[in-house]
Amino acid sequence: MPAIPTAPAPSPSSFLLARRHSLHVSYPSPSSNHQRLPPRLLRLPARPQSAPMSAVARAPASPVAPPAHPTYDLKAVIALALAEDAGDRGDVSCLATIPSDVEAEATFIAKADGVIAGISLADMIFNQVDPSLKVEWFESDGNYVHKGLQFGKVYGCARSIIVAERVVLNFMQRMSGIATLTKAMSDAARPACILETRKTAPGLRLVDKWAVLIGGGKNHRLGLFDMVMIKDNHISVAGGIANAMRSVDQFLQKEKLTIPVEVETRTIEEVKDLLKYAAENKTSLTRIMLDNMAVPLANGDVDVSMLKDAVQLINGRFETEASGNVTIDTVKKIGETGVTYISSGALTHSVKALDISLKIDTELALQVGRRTNRA
Structure with a gap:
């Protein structure tokens, strides 16, 4: 993706605050009741080679670059969106329910017909939350999708996926609504x-x-x-x-x-x-x-x-x-x-957002529950 012009660097205090929120979100603090353990990779059995995917990965289209702006800092906008969600404690729901070492697989699903937009931005958000997350897309920005289509997956730390989920969807749903009406x-x-x-x-x-x-x-x-x-x-x-x-x-x-x-x-x-x-x-x-x-x-x-x-x-x-x-x-x-x-x-x-969801695999969630005595 082309380099995005950035504004002057934020002050150290604001940068550290954003990073502190990010760390709070991704991992429990040392004073919490959660222990940081070596990751337990709780994944589904490998998909049989013959099993069809909900969407076939296409050759990626040339990405549409964002407009070049002399002062707009897109990474700072993402950091602000994550920080306003995390507050000063991070995701207390994840901290309370999901062990820090659990991994998951989540699927993007179109809940309405429309033009998908924000895939490149979603990649940036996932990377900013947790660089170890792996994202796979079956569609490209600008493609028309139909209701029910699974058009992407994300793999990795369950907490990180859930922390990124709402920010990713807020951006993607708005951008897709704009792109759909524009088209x-x-x-x-x-x-x-x-x-x-x-x-x-x-x-x-x-x-x-x-x-x-x-x-x-x-x-x-x-x-x-x-x-x-x-x-x-x-x-x-x-x-x-x-x-x-x-x-x-x-x-x-x-x-x-x-x-x-x-x-x-x-x-x-x-x-x-x-x-x-x-x-x-x-x-x-x-x-x-x-x-x-x-x-x-x-x-x-x-x-x-x-x-x-x-x-x-x-x-x-x-x-x-x-x-x-x-x-x-x-x-x-x-x-x-x-x-x-x-x-x-x-x-x-006054754009109408395109309805999109991100769902963690139910079978994987049940496996996690059985192994942690939560199901």
């Missing part, structure tokens, strides 16, 4: 490209945008730093679209910056004003947003006549982006207007 919208919108927005879960911006890529969409700006995007509030304060665009051009020239520039327009008149400025001035403008120009109708359909007029007026001189009133039901009609991009906040701000 559906992308298929319907062609030839237009689907984009998400900055309406992401706080702290999970890169994770949410990664899921969009896995689902076949493209990323809009990552944050406030990688694109100039002039919206209604900027235009109001600047005194109009032409004034706002002039200020942008002067700023970029002064700072010697070459980055994309997008301007939001809400009416045909604003589109005309922007095109007039661009015709009369050397400008850095690259994309025009056509906001709420797909007008919702009472029957659930949309009137795209204004959007079509705007696209024809721009006539390919700049990229175009339709925004507002974009749903799985309206995206096809919006895409047929000829816009370059369609952006939808719904991809990330």
